[in-house]
Amino acid sequence: MKKILHVILISLFSLTIISCAKKSNTSSSSSSEGSAVTTLAGTGSSGSADNSTGTLASFSRPRGITRDGTNLYVADTYNHLIRKIVISTGVVTTLAGTGSSGSADNSTGTSASFKDPMGITTDGTNLYVADFSNHLIRKIVISTGVVTTVAGKLWGGAGDPGSANGTGTSASFNGPNGITTDGTNLYVSERNNHLIRKIVISTGVVTTLA
Secondary structure: OOOOOOEEEEEEEOOEEEEEEEOOOOOEEEOOOOOOOEEEEOOOOOOOOOOEEHHHOOOOOEEEEEEOOOEEEEEEHHHOEEEEEEOOOOEEEEEEOOOOOOOOOOEEHHHOOOOOEEEEEEOOOEEEEEEHHHOEEEEEEOOOOEEEEEEOOEEOOEEOOOOOOEEHHHOOOOOEEEEEEOOOEEEEEEOOOOEEEEEEOOOOEEEEOO
16 A cells, blocks of 8 residues: 655545645645555656646645645645646646745736745635735635735735734734635634634634634
8 A cells, every 4th residue: 555644635526535735745646545646746856847747747845735626726835836737637837926935915826926825725716825924814716816815914015923803904813824615704724823713705804713
């Protein structure tokens, strides 16, 4: 049996493992239950090769992954990028991010920037990203690539860490690293604040759940 080390997030469709982001070897692998593990995308070495297929593409410590049934979306943490993998072909492209750390907002695709994005989830229309070192929750419209901040404070061009509840950019986070959604709310784990926060998608209201 082939053993995967350092698997940190797995996206499931029914009982089938579609893909998993692996911290140790910077690749995404796929497997059906009970079958051998194969590499869907990534060279196994750190890099940022883009517009490539399968094992010709590269990542740098991808930490988060989600899917919409057709594509996988990967938080490519050390490259500060959000990548898209077409499941049927393995083609990898950059959906958003410059490849350098930053917090450029209200921008489209590769004009926007992130700083160590970790968690990622989707409601089928948008992606929501836990932008760890910016202390922000970001939204990417899948169809256009437009990136905006859903919640969290910016201070002097960078995220301002804190734990304040509030609405949108009046709320603050400190190291959000995990995120999921039920379609109505976002649920965020904060590593540095040791909290679970809830964001109402329609209003941007942020509260502490636990």
